[in-house]
Amino acid sequence: MDRGMSVATAKPVTAFSASVRLAGLADLDALVALENASFVDERQTRRAIRYSLGSPTMSVLAAVIEDLAGEMLVGAATLERRRKGRIARIASLAVLSTRSGYGVGGLLLDAAEVEALVQGCSLVRLEVRFDNWSAIRLYERHGYSHYTTKEDYYQDGTSALCYEKALTAS
Known part of the structure; x- marks a missing residue:
């Protein structure tokens, strides 16, 4: 399906004042800053x-809020x-620490599921550090089930x- 026919054209999803849209090159600096603020060892590079x-097989979703200064990621x-694959993988999910606890993570998770469906996927998978209790609670509250453990993963x-x-x- 055309990238323009994905989350951006789906029903708007909001949590408090945040909304989700497909990210673009104009978001690159903010995405890199979020990556650096959120992860220590497993950071994606600016180039990645x-x-x-x-990428035609990846979707980057941005949760944004509007204020007087404009839009903030x-x-x-x-x-x-994978092309023609039925399984999507959430490779990364990050929320600014100042917005933690406001529903932004759940908003992004819901939007990722919509995007996966739009792209023809019927299953979403993800990995999470075994000690990241807030993320584990989020995923389990959203209906994710633990199916295996990968030792020495990070x-x-x-x-x-x-x-x-x-x-x-639905």
Whole structure:
């Protein structure tokens, strides 16, 4: 499906004053800043983020708020899939620490699921550090089920819990 026919044309999703749209090159600096603020060892490089923005098999979603100064990026999620594949993977989900607890993570998760459906996927998977309790709670509240653990997954040797959710069009 055409990239222009994805989340951007789906029903608007909001949490408090935030909304989600597809990210573009104009968001690159804000996405890099969010990546650097959110992750220590497993950061994506500017080049990798730029690649994601133009990839036909990736969708970068931006959670934004509007204020008097304009639009501000407060979170992002990166969804990956294979061409003609039915499984999508949330490769990254990050929210500014100042917006944590306001529903932005759930908003991004919901939007990623809509995007996966629009792209023809029926299953979403993700990995999360075994000690990231707030993210684990978020995923479980949204219907994700733990299906395996990957030992020594992260650079620091931490294990990853693997979650998945079957999607249905509603």
